[in-house]
Amino acid sequence: xxxxxxxxxGLLKTQSQHGYQINDFIERNLGRVSDMKKSTAYLLLKKLxxxxxxxxxxxxxxxxxxxxVYSITPAGEAKFxxxxxxxxxxFDDVTPSGDIGLMYIDYLPRDEAIRFxxxxxxxxxxxxxVYANAPKHGFGVGVDLSIRHRVVLLKTxxxxxKQCVEQLPK
Amino acid sequence: xxxxxxxxxGLLKTQSQHGYQINDFIERNLGRVSDMKKSTAYLLLKKLxxxxxxxxxxxxxxxxxxxxVYSITPAGEAKFxxxxxxxxxxFDDVTPSGDIGLMYIDYLPRDEAIRFxxxxxxxxxxxxxVYANAPKHGFGVGVDLSIRHRVVLLKTxxxxxKQCVEQLPK
DNA sequence: GGGCGCATGTAATGAGTTACATGATTGA
DNA sequence: TCAATCATGTAACTCATTACATGCGCCC
Numbered sequence: 572x573x574x575x576x577x578x579x580x581g582l583l584k585t586q587s588q589h590g591y592q593i594n595d596f597i598e599r600n601l602g603r604v605s606d607m608k609k610s611t612a613y614l615l616l617k618k619l620x621x622x623x624x625x626x627x628x629x630x631x632x633x634x635x636x637x638x639x640v641y642s643i644t645p646a647g648e649a650k651f652x653x654x655x656x657x658x659x660x661x662f663d664d665v666t667p668s669g670d671i672g673l674m675y676i677d678y679l680p681r682d683e684a685i686r687f688x689x690x691x692x693x694x695x696x697x698x699x700x701v702y703a704n705a706p707k708h709g710f711g712v713g714v715d716l717s718i719r720h721r722v723v724l725l726k727t728x729x730x731x732x733k734q735c736v737e738q739l740p741k
Numbered sequence: 742x743x744x745x746x747x748x749x750x751g752l753l754k755t756q757s758q759h760g761y762q763i764n765d766f767i768e769r770n771l772g773r774v775s776d777m778k779k780s781t782a783y784l785l786l787k788k789l790x791x792x793x794x795x796x797x798x799x800x801x802x803x804x805x806x807x808x809x810v811y812s813i814t815p816a817g818e819a820k821f822x823x824x825x826x827x828x829x830x831x832f833d834d835v836t837p838s839g840d841i842g843l844m845y846i847d848y849l850p851r852d853e854a855i856r857f858x859x860x861x862x863x864x865x866x867x868x869x870x871v872y873a874n875a876p877k878h879g880f881g882v883g884v885d886l887s888i889r890h891r892v893v894l895l896k897t898x899x900x901x902x903k904q905c906v907e908q909l910p911k
Numbered sequence: 912g913g914g915c916g917c918a919t920g921t922a923a924t925g926a927g928t929t930a931c932a933t934g935a936t937t938g939a
Numbered sequence: 940t941c942a943a944t945c946a947t948g949t950a951a952c953t954c955a956t957t958a959c960a961t962g963c964g965c966c967c
Contacts, residue, residue: 575954578841591918591919606836608955610919610920611956634963636963637919638917652849655846656857659839659849659861660857662839663839667835667890669831669833670774671774672829674774674886675751677883691829695832712908712909716840716843719901721834723900727897728835745926760946761945761946765945780928781927803936805935805946808946
């Protein structure tokens with residue numbers, strides 16, 4: 572079990588919720604921290620329920636589609652802490668995808684190679700602009716730390732890419 | 742198809758090789774660029790052969806285990822360029838794993854949280870030391886760029902982690 | 912009447928890892 | 940003789956995504 576489960580359990584810790592609500596919250600508020608897909612959340616909730624980490628009850632407003640409302644159980648609370656410690660404890664060596672391509676970049680004509688790198692720079696700068704314009708939201712310290720993390724990584728990426736262009740042999 | 746295939750095709754471009762040789766080369770020289778597992782390489786070679794991107798011939802020295810020696814085909818050369826362009830073209834937003842845990846870090850006692858972060862700093866610094874002591878190898882510009890990439894990312898990580906410690910509310 | 916929001920899911924697929932299994936040669 | 944190196948592979952599993960499928964209510 573990993574981070575997806577941790578994320579969901581953490582959201583249920585705050586309050587009982589149904590799948591749609593969780594997905595909605597992630598999309599609106601954590602879109603830049605998690606890329607979990609909606610089906611994944613539904614599957615996860617079912618799995619967590621089967622494992623006894625969350626309980627479920629069905630609610631219905633009028634004739635609307637029924638909701639499966641999930642609540643965290645004591646076992647789930649314990650699991651949350653376990654997963655949290657596990658997540659904080661692990662540290663993987665940064666293995667950026669995209670570097671294999673770079674390894675072979677001299678198989679391309681120099682100007683094509685440069686064009687690719689410059690396009691990457693533009694993409695990075697576009698993302699940085701998004702983060703710069705993003706509104707502040709105060710869901711605990713963690714989210715803000717995480718956003719700042721991305722920003723510094725993106726800046727590093729941008730500078731490194733620019734260096735790459737310069738170091739390409741003529 | 743992705744980077745694993747690109748990596749293997751690129752190695753076969755240089756010379757025909759068997760699986761063990763490829764795995765050995767990756768382990769010795771690209772251990773810091775790729776984390777591909779050995780079984781994966783064997784599986785990939787078979788798959789690439791079935792797709793017509795590499796040909797195979799069997800060699801045997803004396804009574805040693807027979808080797809499946811793979812060579813890249815013209816179709817494979819074309820595929821290599823296609824995958825290379827694809828790899829260089831794509832750029833994913835950096836989504837560091839480990840940030841979900843960070844998001845919930847205030848659910849832990851402050852001193853435990855700090856200990857986790859400091860351990861991460863140490864791990865990062867250990868890795869940096871490895872890279873600093875690593876011997877230079879001159880397999881094209883690409884590998885060196887890739888190593889430099891990791892180094893700058895790790896330094897960014899280290900600085901960011903130190904900031905995190907400071908920003909943890911008291 | 913048509914599109915968006917609400918609400919939930921299943922089936923197939925993909926990518927890769929882990930664990931397992933085998934067996935000969937070579938050098939200390 | 941015992942460990943390391945050479946050499947290859949399969950089966951089961953994990954994790955998550957994609958594509959598909961459904962259907963009501965509400966507002967314009």
